[in-house]
Amino acid sequence: MTIHPAFVLIIGALLVPLFKGRARSLYVISLPVLALLAVYALPSGNFCNLSWLAGFGEMTLLRSDKLAKAFGFIFTINATAAFIYAFYLRDNTQHVSALLYIGGALGAVFAGDLITLYIFWEVMAIASTMLILARRSKRSFGAAFRYVLVHILGGLFLLAGIVITFNTSGSIAFSAFDPETGRHAGTWLILLGFLVNAAAPPFSAWLSDAYPEGTITGSVILSAYTTKTAVYALIRGFPGWEVLMVVGCVMALYGIIYALLENDMRRILAYSIINQVGFMVCAVGVGTAMCLDGAVAHAFCHIIYKSLLWMSAGAVLYRVGMSKCTELGGLYKSMPWSLWLGTVGALAISAVPLTSGFTSKTMILYGAADEKLFIPWLILEIASAGVFLHAGIKFPYFVFFAKDRGHRVQEAPKSMIGGMLILAFFCIFLGLFPGPLYSILPHAQNVSAFALDVVDVDGHAHHFTAWKFAKVITQMQLLLLSALTFFVWIKWLKRTDTIVLDTDWFYRRGGGFFYRTMDRVLNGANRIVHATFIDRFIGWISHIARTAPSRFAVTLLTPVWRAQGLRDKTLDARQKAFYEDARLGAFPVGATAIFAVVLLGLLFLFSN
């Protein structure tokens, strides 16, 4: 019997409130372990086919293959470590939202068609918003609001794309869209929807806005799933789309520049996510089997070391209560475990030899170089150096060293250290023996402890060896020299208590501006029209309607009165008396009757 790993977590989430205290923490740790076993036990194939939406064909709730399983593995492993880290937490909202969120991610990764994907996509968006709201601070409410708006927008792009694609191709199958022939409005919209979740500029501001405002454990979990699910979707749907190379390179550099400018340590890490996802997006753009496998391997290792970095930052936030580099420093004595385990993560993200980054990220660079793509390769190499600069050195330096601000706190709780240890272990283990990682890659064959063959669609095998002396030397050159630049130019890198304007300026400032403009224009027009038509015009019409008949009658009668000999004052008095009678309705009945007969006669005459 095949069990959908997502439902393990989603149904498990609903049962969380039944437990209390430590039992609840143990329960939420057990759920992703069960999900991991479920992923492991999944055979390849399509399961749970439903014909739920009439006219759209069959939905495949569970599509299991190597690509989906690779992501399934890392999602569940990361979730286990994250819930161990969150052992101290006694908050129902966070646990339930996190489980629903991770369940949604698993559902999206194992979705066999576009509609199932969309449903789980939206589940993820909602659950992650709840996770940000769980911090219950004013800033997190604002950030969560903007976050959900951007994600609703991305979801609408995705939905519009799915509907158009279905109309064009007649099927909701989720497979690779051909880069040459498959380009139409539908696929572009789907791509846009995926890129919003992958945090591609200009739609990336939500990440650096919302993730730092989440809770300590919430952000650890948030950092892994939305963007990597989007990466999975890109790998599945858009391999070889060249525009992704451009987008990926822009993301990689954009993340570094902004991370160098930021002050809040978690905002630095948020921009670092954009930088690393840029590598993956660029790899998908290249589209060869080597690059796609590199993207999967990189996603796997990235989730591990990024969670580790966020855990380290979270531990500092937990103990010190602050997250700005201008307020932190000198923690190396108080929190040595957080420092060293965080440093392992920092080295891993920088692809230092002996860490998992070195054995995974370099596949992407190797694949790009194989295809003779000089500019993307060069930009990714520069980005590799830049990563060491902002995440590998800047983050630990300013948080744990730099200036001693007198914080003397305890080390992080044991559960936090436990979670960090698990992830740090993987960082080192996969750096030394990448074999197990290589064996779950989609196109891998002949996997040994340090090498693998990646097989193209046309059967051509490319060999990749993780450990080569020359590769180690060149990588060490790159990294050590970038470390040197950090300390050479340290005076130019002094932290200031500022934030950096990102593309969210347009809707944060623009939104208010738009509202005020619309208010003035539309409500002003409304007021003018009201004053002109309703107040003045209607009044004028009613005045006319009241007085016109008597005026008309007077005009008719005045010559008669003149003929009777009335002049000037007497004529005026006669007219006034007539108006008064008209106003009071004091005409003799006979006169009114004659008038009515005359009018009807005229009508009769003119109607024939």
Add this chain to the structure above:
Amino acid sequence: MTSDKDTDWIYRKSTKKLLMRLLLLGCGISVLLELAVPGRDGKFGIDGWFGFYAALGFVSCTLMIFAAKGLGLWLKVPTDFYEEGETGDEDTAATSSSTLKKAAGKNAQPKDHAKKEAARRVSTKQAAGKVVKKGAKKTTRKKVKGQETRKREGGSQ
């Protein structure tokens, strides 16, 4: 400069010099080790040159630091840049709904107006001596006032 013995080992000038020297030594060794790998061919020619990666690392990181610095002159703003016009309420459940309205990017004017109204009423109440329930009254009145302003603006359509 206080005596080096007073400060922690890691913050002493002598330690910083030592660490810098070690780093420079490491850089030098990594470049020299390239001599031990003769005939390293780059895929693009240029990356086969001696010390290419070292040069790439240094130059690109320097450029990125200065590009970031330049961009920062334009884009850096104080941390509370987006919080101008906030009412400065505490994080309470009562104010969370009005905060959500604020975060919705609503016109700041009716809220300021509402705040001024509330403040004026509060001050007259204070003058009358009813200080006790000021906080709660202000909140609810702000909410009510906010709703009234919304009704007023919405109703004329």
